[in-house]
Each structure stands twice: as C-alpha cells, then as structure tokens.
Amino acid sequence: MSRVDHAVLAKDFLALEANAEFHDRRLWELRIKRDQQMAMIPEWQELRDRASAIKEHTLSNLDRYLEEFEANAQRNGVNVHWARDAAEHNAIVHRVLSERGVRTLVKSKSMLTEECEMRPYLEERGITVIETDLGERIQQLDDEPPSHIVIPAVHKLRGDVSKVFARTIGSEPGNEDIHYLAKSQRDDTRPYFLNAEAGMTGGNFIVAETGAVVTVTNEGNADLSANVPKLYIASVGIEKLVPRLADLAIFIRLLSRSAIGSPISQYTSHFRKPREGGEMHVVLVDNGRSDRLGMADFWTSLKCIRCGACMNTCPVYRRSGGLSYRAVYAGPIGAIIDPTFDLRKYSELPFASTMNGSCTEVCPVKINIHEQIYTWRRVIAEQRQLPFVKREAMRIAGRIFASPKLYRLALKLQRLAANGLPRFAIYTMLNPWGHHREVPAPPAQTFNAWYRANRKARDEQS
Amino acid sequence: MSSRELILKTIRRNRPAIDAPLPTPIPFTTAPVTMALIEQFRTALAIYGGKTLELPAGMSVQALIDELYPERPALCSATREIVGSHPIPAVNRPQELATIEIGVTRAAFGVAETGSVFLSETELQVNALGYLVQHLIILLDPAVMLETLQEAYARPEFRTAGYAVLMTGPSATADIEGVLIRGAQGVRSLTVILCPRAG
Numbered sequence: 001m002s003r004v005d006h007a008v009l010a011k012d013f014l015a016l017e018a019n020a021e022f023h024d025r026r027l028w029e030l031r032i033k034r035d036q037q038m039a040m041i042p043e044w045q046e047l048r049d050r051a052s053a054i055k056e057h058t059l060s061n062l063d064r065y066l067e068e069f070e071a072n073a074q075r076n077g078v079n080v081h082w083a084r085d086a087a088e089h090n091a092i093v094h095r096v097l098s099e100r101g102v103r104t105l106v107k108s109k110s111m112l113t114e115e116c117e118m119r120p121y122l123e124e125r126g127i128t129v130i131e132t133d134l135g136e137r138i139q140q141l142d143d144e145p146p147s148h149i150v151i152p153a154v155h156k157l158r159g160d161v162s163k164v165f166a167r168t169i170g171s172e173p174g175n176e177d178i179h180y181l182a183k184s185q186r187d188d189t190r191p192y193f194l195n196a197e198a199g200m201t202g203g204n205f206i207v208a209e210t211g212a213v214v215t216v217t218n219e220g221n222a223d224l225s226a227n228v229p230k231l232y233i234a235s236v237g238i239e240k241l242v243p244r245l246a247d248l249a250i251f252i253r254l255l256s257r258s259a260i261g262s263p264i265s266q267y268t269s270h271f272r273k274p275r276e277g278g279e280m281h282v283v284l285v286d287n288g289r290s291d292r293l294g295m296a297d298f299w300t301s302l303k304c305i306r307c308g309a310c311m312n313t314c315p316v317y318r319r320s321g322g323l324s325y326r327a328v329y330a331g332p333i334g335a336i337i338d339p340t341f342d343l344r345k346y347s348e349l350p351f352a353s354t355m356n357g358s359c360t361e362v363c364p365v366k367i368n369i370h371e372q373i374y375t376w377r378r379v380i381a382e383q384r385q386l387p388f389v390k391r392e393a394m395r396i397a398g399r400i401f402a403s404p405k406l407y408r409l410a411l412k413l414q415r416l417a418a419n420g421l422p423r424f425a426i427y428t429m430l431n432p433w434g435h436h437r438e439v440p441a442p443p444a445q446t447f448n449a450w451y452r453a454n455r456k457a458r459d460e461q462s
Numbered sequence: 463m464s465s466r467e468l469i470l471k472t473i474r475r476n477r478p479a480i481d482a483p484l485p486t487p488i489p490f491t492t493a494p495v496t497m498a499l500i501e502q503f504r505t506a507l508a509i510y511g512g513k514t515l516e517l518p519a520g521m522s523v524q525a526l527i528d529e530l531y532p533e534r535p536a537l538c539s540a541t542r543e544i545v546g547s548h549p550i551p552a553v554n555r556p557q558e559l560a561t562i563e564i565g566v567t568r569a570a571f572g573v574a575e576t577g578s579v580f581l582s583e584t585e586l587q588v589n590a591l592g593y594l595v596q597h598l599i600i601l602l603d604p605a606v607m608l609e610t611l612q613e614a615y616a617r618p619e620f621r622t623a624g625y626a627v628l629m630t631g632p633s634a635t636a637d638i639e640g641v642l643i644r645g646a647q648g649v650r651s652l653t654v655i656l657c658p659r660a661g
C-alpha cells in the first residue's frame with residue numbers, strides 16, 4: 001500500500017469551502033456541548049480516572065475476562081465465535097448467514113465491520129447488506145467510507161445528500177430539505193427491516209459479568225436490526241470488555257457526554273439472550289488487538305471507547321476531514337492506531353497534529369494521545385532512514401552485479417571487510433557515483449538484521 | 463491451534479504486567495422520590511423530545527390515551543391496563559407491528575439523571591413494539607424513579623433480562639448538517655404517563 005499523503009488529501013477537502021467551513025464549525029460545536037456537559041458533572045474527572053483504571057485493569061486481565069464473558073454468554077444461549085483477523089471474521093459471518101439461507105442483512109453502524117471490510121466481502125457472495133443508520137447509509141450509497149466514527153457523513157452538506165439520494169433511492173432531485181431527506185431514507189429503509197432474514201450490530205461494550213452486548217445508539221436502527229429478524233449477530237473487538245455492570249455505568253455516563261454533549265443516547269441496549277425462537281451470535285474479533293496489547297508505548301490506545309471527542313477537538317481533523325486520513329480511524333485516535341495496522345501506509349498520520357494536547361485533555365478514558373503521537377513520530381523517523389539505506393544498498397548491488405569489474409572489486413572488498421573493514425567503508429568506496437551527497441549514517445542494526453525484522457513485521461501484517 | 467486458543471495465548475504473552483486493581487464501585491444511596499426528582503426526570507427527557515404527562519385526578523389512563531388520540535388509531539398494548547385494537551398475544555411475528563400506530567407499555571423503572579425508562583422483553587413482550595410502531599406511550603409509576611444511572615445498573619433486571627434497554631425519548635438523528643430530526647428509524651414520538659400501576 002502506498003503512503004497516505006494526508007496533507008495533499010486535506011487540501012482537496014479544503015477546496016470544498018462550504019463543506020470545510022461547516023465541518024470545522026459543527027465539530028467545534030460538539031466540543032463546546034461536551035464541555036457544558038462536563039461542567040454539569042462535578043465528579044467528571046473522577047469518572048475519567050475510574051474509566052481509565054477499569055480499562056487498564058481489564059486489559060491487563062483480558063484473557064480472564066474474555067473467558068468469563070464467553071462462559072456467561074454461552075450459558076445465556078448465545079453462540080460465541082472467535083476471529084483472529086478480519087478475514088476470519090468475515091468468513092464466520094458469511095458462514096452463519098449462508099447456512100441459514102440469509103439473503104439480506106440489515107445492520108447498524110460498526111467501525112469494526114468497516115475495519116474488516118465486511119460489506120464488500122458479503123456482497124461479493126450474494127448477500128445484500130443494508131446500512132440502516134442515516135449517516136452510514138449516505139456513505140454506503142455514495143460508495144465512501146465513514147469520515148467520522150460517530151457522525152459518518154459529517155463532511156457532507158444537505159446538497160450533497162440530496163444528490164446521493166436522488167441518484168440512489170429515488171428522492172426528488174433538487175429537494176434539499178433535511179426533514180424530507182431523512183424521511184426518504186427512513187421510508188426506503190423500513191422495508192429492509194421487515195424483510196431481512198438477519199440483523200447485525202457492533203457493540204460499544206460487552207459485560208463479562210452478564211454476557212451482555214451493549215449498543216449505544218440514537219436512531220433505533222440497532223434495536224430494529226437485533227429485534228426484528230430472527231437471527232442476530234453482534235461483532236465486537238475484544239477490547240470492548242468491561243468486568244461488571246457497575247463499571248458499565250461509568251462508561252455510559254461518559255460516552256454520550258463526550259461524544260455529542262448529551263447526557264445519554266436514546267437507546268442504551270443490552271443484548272444477553274436470543275429472543276424466543278431466535279438465534280444470537282457474538283463474534284469476538286482480535287485483528288491486531290492482542291499484538292497491540294504488547295506494544296509498551298501504545299497498548300493504552302486499547303482503552304478507547306470510540307467517542308470521537310479527540311476528533312472533534314482536533315484542529316487538524318476539523319480542517320482536513322476524515323476521508324483525508326484514508327483510514328478506518330481518522331483524527332488523533334486514528335493517528336495512534338492506524339500505524340499499528342500498516343506502518344508504511346499510515347506513517348504520515350502522526351504528523352497530522354499540532355501537538356496541542358487537547359485530544360488527551362478531552363479523552364474520557366485518559367489515553368495520552370498526543371504523547372503517543374509523538375512517540376510514533378520518533379518510531380517513524382527512525383524507520384524512515386532505513387528504507388533509504390535499503391534503497392541505496394539495492395541500487396549499489398544492482399550496479400555491482402551489472403559490472404564484472406565492480407563485482408570482482410566487491411568480492412575483494414568483502415574479504416577485506418571480513419578482515420575488519422567496516423561496512424560503511426565498503427559503501428563509501430563502492431559509491432563513487434554517490435559522492436555528491438552524504439552517505440547515510442550507518443543504521444544501528446545491520447542491513448540484513450533490519451531487513452529480516454522488517455520483513456517479518458510486514459508478513460505478520462499482511 | 464484454534465483461533466480462540468491463539469488469541470488467548472497472544473493476550474497472555476502480551477498483556478501488560480501492571481498492577482491495576484479494579485476500582486470498587488461508586489457507592490450510592492437511594493434517594494426518596496420527591497417532586498424535584500420527578501421534575502429532573504421530566505426536564506432530562508424533554509431534552510430528547512420526550513413528553514412527561516401526569517394523570518389528571520380521577521381520570522383513567524385509558525381515558526387519557528383516548529383523549530390524546532381521539533381518532534382511535536391502531537394500538538397495541540403490552541400492558542393489561544390498556545385495551546387496544548390489537549392485542550399483543552395475537553402478534554405472531556414482530557414484523558406485524560409495522561402497521562400499528564401506537565404502542566403502549568409500562569416501564570419497570572425510570573432514571574431521573576437522564577430521563578430514561580427501563581424496558582425489557584418482560585415489559586415489551588415483543589421487543590420490536592418499542593421501535594416499529596409510530597408512537598410510543600410508556601406508563602411509569604413515579605414511585606420507581608431512580609436518581610442515577612449508577613443506581614439503575616444495580617437493579618436485578620439487568621442480570622435477568624434477555625434484552626434490556628434504557629430508552630430516552632423518541633428515535634432521532636442529526637446526521638445531516640447537525641439538524642435534529644425526531645423519528646429516525648424508530649418511533650417518532652414518546653410520551654411517558656406518570657401513574658401507579660392500576661389494579
């Protein structure tokens with residue numbers, strides 16, 4: 001994958017002046033509303049401390065709590081599946097659906113299924129997947145990923161939505177009335193709820209103590225997806241665990257206040273058992289999370305509850321739009337977790353930050369976001385000179401193999417090198433065509449050691 | 463090795479070796495239900511466009527609902543206190559509720575902090591009743607008004623219900639330009655009627 005050039009892509013977004021201006025203003029409004037909610041809760045900082053402590057406790061005992069969750073869910077009659085990566089997740093979901101002859105799946109918004117690129121996978125296999133959240137549906141119909149983890153189409157204006165709907169669901173061309181547009185989508189989506197054979201949601205939390213999957217939504221679409229069709233599947237990342245209901249209360253108090261400046265969302269729903277005559281499945285997805293747990297500088301990013309507050313407050317995110325990150329997760333949280341998925345592709349993202357620290361300040365689970373951004377910059381800066389060395393070495397090798405004279409010289413030098421001539425001396429001597437610029441500083445690791453390590457890291461990612 | 467084993471093994475290898483005890487839950491006291499608590503509930507629910515009505519003295523809930531909807535639309539009630547045009551035991555598939563105008567049920571309790579009501583399959587009987595109908599009426603005994611979410615999560619219902627929802631207002635969206643629309647995919651209005659359980 002080629003490197004995402006965030007700065008260039010952000011310029012494209014800024015060229016849409018009206019969109020860019022609205023985007024900045026709307027997200028800042030949410031930040032202000034969040035501050036107002038915070039001011040009304042005297043124990044706000046204590047809640048953040050607790051939320052952070054609960055997550056750190058849970059993550060450092062994640063194996064035990066996952067087993068507890070699984071046992072309780074199974075006792076409740078839920079089928080629990082484990083998926084190592086995106087491919088396995090998609091295969092599990094497809095198997096469950098196809099074994100039951102499902103042709104249409106209605107689903108609520110889930111960043112995890114975006115992460116797994118589940119929709120195209122299922123659609124290629126003949127299953128119609130309908131996003132039922134208004135913002136997510138707009139993005140699906142426009143063939144774009146969500147640009148914000150809470151408000152998927154926040155980068156679009158009513159005119160954009162009107163065009164998408166006129167083109168795809170037959171709304172009146174030119175009608176830009178927001179009530180009309182929302183109603184058009186509601187009316188278009190309703191029959192899917194009634195006819196789909198399966199429904200799917202993500203999960204904001206899962207509770208070990210009760211085996212519950214918890215969704216926090218406002219449109220009613222998650223509850224319709226789970227409560228109308230007979231078959232219900234929930235896909236959740238393994239980091240979404242909380243031990244007890246008492247802990248859940250803390251997160252529910254923090255989540256909507258942080259996300260949209262609202263005391264709670266319309267529907268805080270807890271799914272524990274299949275409905276009578278129905279079926280419930282939970283897919284627990286790793287997809288890199290257990291590896292991230294071992295990254296000393298970055299594991300606390302797993303505390304994230306995906307509230308989006310760090311995005312709303314980030315001046316760079318607000319002014320560049322989520323799509324410019326070309327990643328499932330944009331904004332400050334994206335800058336610290338996207339590189340764990342693909343360091344090369346996302347190596348620019350940690351630089352898309354002013355380091356003002358406001359992300360860290362608003363984060364309800366107290367992730368040191370801006371410090372992690374800084375640490376990523378160091379990691380990337382260190383790695384960056386390595387590909388340069390690698391490039392040069394390859395180029396030199398190419399010339400050597402192409403020239404019998406140089407090849408013989410190289411062999412001689414290699415023997416010399418074996419007798420103690422430092423490596424960089426060989427490069428210097430073999431590099432007469434490169435004297436116009438400085439020879440790269442010798443890497444701490446030898447090229448081969450680096451190459452092996454790097455290869456391994458990439459193989460594991462792919 | 464199964465994926466389950468592999469994931470657990472990787473977690474065991476990678477989990478941070480830190481001493482992070484689980485905080486003891488925040489203690490709470492149960493406040494007596496006062497007018498102020500009811501007002502707090504009403505104000506909180508109003509943020510979400512939910513209405514809270516008192517039952518006028520001497521009036522039955524049935525009479526109040528008939529007054530609210532004099533045109534007698536298709537109504538399905540999950541509480542025996544209200545007789546509707548469509549008895550809930552006759553509902554075979556949740557999809558059938560899509561043609562119903564009004565759903566009625568009684569909540570197990572309310573939460574003043576957020577203006578929420580608790581519903582589960584016990585209260586809804588058919589869970590989709592809370593979502594597929596156009597308007598929802600929820601009866602709530604003011605005596606079971608809790609103060610905080612912390613208190614709500616200590617209720618036994620969360621440990622027994624197969625499906626449990628803290629419902630706060632009608633469905634809504636602000637996904638287009640932040641403009642608030644009540645009636646997204648679920649119900650378009652929500653009315654809470656404060657009244658003790660009849661009979």
Ligand code: SF4
Nearest residue numbers: 304305307308310363
């Ligand atoms: S990092 Fe913190 S602020 Fe950002 S989305 Fe996650 S929980 Fe919210």
